[in-house]
Amino acid sequence: MKIRLPNAFVVATIAALLGGLTGSGTTLLRATTTPLRNGSFTTSSIDISSPQPTAETPETTHSFGQVSLGGTGSHAFLIRNTGAAPLLITKGSTSCTCTVSDFEGEGEEKNSRTVAPSDEIIVRIEWKGKGQSGPFRQRATILTNDPRRPEIAFSIEGTVIPTWKAVPDAIFISDISTNSDSQAQGRIYTFTDKIPRRVTCQVVDDSLSDKIFVTNRALTQDEINEEPEARGGLSLSIDLSQGLPLGKIQTLIETSFFLGEEEITATIPLRGTVSGDLMLVGSKWDRRFNALRLGTISRKTGLNTTIYLTAKGEFRNKVSPRVVDVLPSSLDVNITPATQIGGGGLVRIGIEIQIPPNARPSNNLCTETAEKGFILLETNHPNTPTLRIPVCVAIAE
Numbered sequence: 189m190k191i192r193l194p195n196a197f198v199v200a201t202i203a204a205l206l207g208g209l210t211g212s213g214t215t216l217l218r219a220t221t222t223p224l225r226n227g228s229f230t231t232s233s234i235d236i237s238s239p240q241p242t243a244e245t246p247e248t249t250h251s252f253g254q255v256s257l258g259g260t261g262s263h264a265f266l267i268r269n270t271g272a273a274p275l276l277i278t279k280g281s282t283s284c285t286c287t288v289s290d291f292e293g294e295g296e297e298k299n300s301r302t303v304a305p306s307d308e309i310i311v312r313i314e315w316k317g318k319g320q321s322g323p324f325r326q327r328a329t330i331l332t333n334d335p336r337r338p339e340i341a342f343s344i345e346g347t348v349i350p351t352w353k354a355v356p357d358a359i360f361i362s363d364i365s366t367n368s369d370s371q372a373q374g375r376i377y378t379f380t381d382k383i384p385r386r387v388t389c390q391v392v393d394d395s396l397s398d399k400i401f402v403t404n405r406a407l408t409q410d411e412i413n414e415e416p417e418a419r420g421g422l423s424l425s426i427d428l429s430q431g432l433p434l435g436k437i438q439t440l441i442e443t444s445f446f447l448g449e450e451e452i453t454a455t456i457p458l459r460g461t462v463s464g465d466l467m468l469v470g471s472k473w474d475r476r477f478n479a480l481r482l483g484t485i486s487r488k489t490g491l492n493t494t495i496y497l498t499a500k501g502e503f504r505n506k507v508s509p510r511v512v513d514v515l516p517s518s519l520d521v522n523i524t525p526a527t528q529i530g531g532g533g534l535v536r537i538g539i540e541i542q543i544p545p546n547a548r549p550s551n552n553l554c555t556e557t558a559e560k561g562f563i564l565l566e567t568n569h570p571n572t573p574t575l576r577i578p579v580c581v582a583i584a585e
Contacts, residue, residue, distance in 0.1 A: 242271030252346030280329030366464030370428040373510040384445040392440040435478025465517040470495030482581035518547035554580035
């Protein structure tokens with residue numbers, strides 16, 4: 189019986205495969221039995237026999253404490269090279285409100301610098317307080333050629349506080365009577381050690397400046413203590429005189445003052461509804477905007493409409509409106525006789541408004557670029573002697 193020896197090529201192939209499997213098994217065994225290590229480590233790519241840079245930082249986090257909204261802050265972080273080779277540092281990524289200013293020291297490079305062994309460099313992180321008030325934490329990254337520390341993350345944190353704050357942030361007054369005076373209060377808190385000075389207060393709407401008056405005084409310490417972190421502020425008193433026009437009030441209270449050299453203009457919305465013995469009603473009367481909205485009228489057809497003035501109270505029977513002035517001048521206004529309704533407790537007077545065909549073109553649509561129209565009446569009411577009716581209208585081809 190002949191024994192057939194295996195082919196030499198087959199033997200060589202099998203030996204190679206067995207050797208590879210044995211090597212892989214050894215590698216796998218070492219990988220699964222070698223414990224993981226935290227902290228600095230070296231990789232096979234690091235030539236530990238050659239001199240290497242070493243980046244060290246005494247601190248990587250700084251707290252700004254309180255920063256005013258819109259204010260700026262900066263902090264200098266130190267990087268030392270304690271290694272034996274030059275350390276290259278380069279600006280990396282930053283958060284949206286944090287920037288790395290130019291590296292301090294000699295040299296023209298703005299984005300990267302080289303630090304010699306045993307030398308150090310200052311990296312200045314700048315930050316601007318913007319957005320909303322409250323806690324913040326921002327981060328800036330520096331890249332290095334230190335193989336053990338290729339990236340250094342510097343963090344800055346703190347709390348953004350507003351320069352000023354209005355309490356309430358809007359003033360709403362309900363049931364304002366055109367027959368009596370009204371009053372409202374507000375406060376402006378400040379959050380710096382500087383005292384508000386050269387203070388002026390006013391209502392923005394010039395047509396209300398003879399009826400709404402604003403005065404101020406400095407807050408007492410007890411009042412300041414009611415708002416966390418506040419350092420000072422103003423108390424505002426808003427006085428509304430009788431005779432305000434009927435309907436809604438939508439205006440602004442503007443207070444200007446200086447904190448140090450910085451000029452501050454604080455605006456607080458003032459909202460309210462004025463009611464009284466006189467009231468306007470009708471299909472074209474817009475109670476939300478306290479205006480007669482006629483829209484754009486064609487010169488070919490013109491317009492005829494009626495609104496009604498109602499009067500109540502002890503002087504209702506004395507009301508007898510008379511037209512004093514109109515804008516645009518093409519408005520033809522006619523007052524109809526008064527009638528008693530509701531068992532005599534209410535008087536209703538018609539106000540007929542006509543725009544005749546071929547009237548002169550005009551634009552009084554109550555926009556920012558178009559002057560507001562009006563109908564001015566004398567009423568003979570002792571508490572509301574005049575009544576100005578806003579009219580929003582344009583006359584076009």
